[in-house]
Amino acid sequence: MPTVRIPTPLRKLTGGLEEVQATGANLGEVLQALEKTYPGFKERIFDEAGEIRRFINVFVNDEDVRFLQNLKTPVKDGDEISILPAIAGGGPDKKRVYLTYPPQLVREPIIYNVGRRFHVVTNLGSATVSNGIGVVALELEGENGEIGKAVEYLQGLGIKVDPIEQNVVE
DSSP: OOEEEOOGGGGGGGTTOSEEEOOOSBHHHHHHHHHHHSTTHHHHHBOTTSSBOTTEEEEETTEEGGGTTGGGOBOOTTOEEEEEEOOSSSSOEEEEEEEEEOGGGTTSOHHHHHHHHSSEEEEEEEEEEETTEEEEEEEEEEOHHHHHHHHHHHHHTTOEEEEOSSOOOO
């Protein structure tokens, strides 16, 4: 059975327990089992669409599930699941995204500008330009709030920003 590490703000749901065990073949099943045993988890972990809330980070064996298979990430006996609400401070956060540029922005130094304008480090994974449309795999590293501002800036320019589901940028 996987072990789930419970963050301090959610321990009131588990009677103060720092770790609990829950069954399931994947992360989604384990989190649903948590809800059955400790009611109240669902509303704190999931958004209205049934996805993990943006400000909640979930790791399986120290790997961010956003870069694995999200709720479909397989789990097995002995695995450790950590639930971490995003908070200010601490080490840098990372967000991996695909950027889809409209034709008029393909030749602009957008990634360079993001690095200069916001306190984030940009790391290019791959890029493709065809028929005037650019698609870039990009990792943003920095404080969560700065990453959010950088994403909002990109979206404000008309760039489509989508999370990378698998860890393709190493």
